[in-house]
Amino acid sequence: MLIEIPAVFSSEEAAGLRSRLEEANWRDGAGTAGHVAARAKTNLQLADADPLGLEIGAAIVERLAATPRFVAASLPVRILPPRFNLYAGGGAYGRHIDSAVFSAPGTRERVRSDLSATLFLSEPETYDGGELVAEFGMTREQVKLPAGHLLLYPANSLHQVMPVTRGTRIAAFFWIQSLVREQVRRTMMLELDDSIQALAARDSNDPEVVRLTGLYHNLLREWAAT
Numbered sequence: 520m521l522i523e524i525p526a527v528f529s530s531e532e533a534a535g536l537r538s539r540l541e542e543a544n545w546r547d548g549a550g551t552a553g554h555v556a557a558r559a560k561t562n563l564q565l566a567d568a569d570p571l572g573l574e575i576g577a578a579i580v581e582r583l584a585a586t587p588r589f590v591a592a593s594l595p596v597r598i599l600p601p602r603f604n605l606y607a608g609g610g611a612y613g614r615h616i617d618s619a620v621f622s623a624p625g626t627r628e629r630v631r632s633d634l635s636a637t638l639f640l641s642e643p644e645t646y647d648g649g650e651l652v653a654e655f656g657m658t659r660e661q662v663k664l665p666a667g668h669l670l671l672y673p674a675n676s677l678h679q680v681m682p683v684t685r686g687t688r689i690a691a692f693f694w695i696q697s698l699v700r701e702q703v704r705r706t707m708m709l710e711l712d713d714s715i716q717a718l719a720a721r722d723s724n725d726p727e728v729v730r731l732t733g734l735y736h737n738l739l740r741e742w743a744a745t
């Protein structure tokens with residue numbers, strides 16, 4: 520299931536980030552893919568240690584922590600530092616599944632990728648192609664979001680970025696280890712949270728809101744693993 524987290528950054532904020540990134544030190548992205556995935560990858564990326572990438576990446580993580588729907592949908596325990604990519608001139612990333620485990624830079628810590636995330640930073644009408652396409656058995660979902668919006672998808676899904684045939688697509692991408700590893704459980708937690716929020720908006724004193732909120736936390740206690 521693909522989940523959109525709208526307006527993590529406003530379109531003005533995204534434009535500000537984009538104009539700084541347009542001047543960045545972009546390199547061939549194939550170097551950072553696994554052996555199989557590298558063959559399918561024709562984009563540019565910032566080096567992991569690029570100071571601009573580190574600065575904007577930290578701002579993204581800080582914003583995400585203050586974005587309730589992101590927290591509700593991903594239940595993050597660890598967020599890997601965002602990376603940055605640029606597709607233009609037919610650049611694409613063919614069908615692949617992301618690596619399962621990453622090293623957190625500068626630490627001995629390992630992070631399991633439960634969710635993959637793309638933060639779109641280019642406005643969709645400024646480029647052709649560049650859709651993120653994820654396959655779930657027989658169904659295929661295709662997404663291209665406004666600048667500043669985030670796409671979350673299960674990291675075990677087969678996906679690709681379609682060739683960008685006009686303009687430039689700049690994005691941040693990263694992985695999240697969730698407190699709740701199983702996607703079906705995370706989806707149920709998000710639905711329960713959505714219902715509680717909707718009930719609370721109608722009547723915040725409703726005793727059923729208290730009961731359901733308790734149930735939410737008790738379910739999380741059963742399922743959470745750090």
Ligand SMILES: O=C(O)CCC(=O)C(=O)O
Binds near residue numbers: 617651678680690
């Ligand atoms: O650019 C994107 O939206 C996703 C990139 C991607 O799939 C990857 O780097 O593994």
Ligand SMILES: [Fe+2]
Binds near residue numbers: 617678
């Ligand atoms: Fe990927």
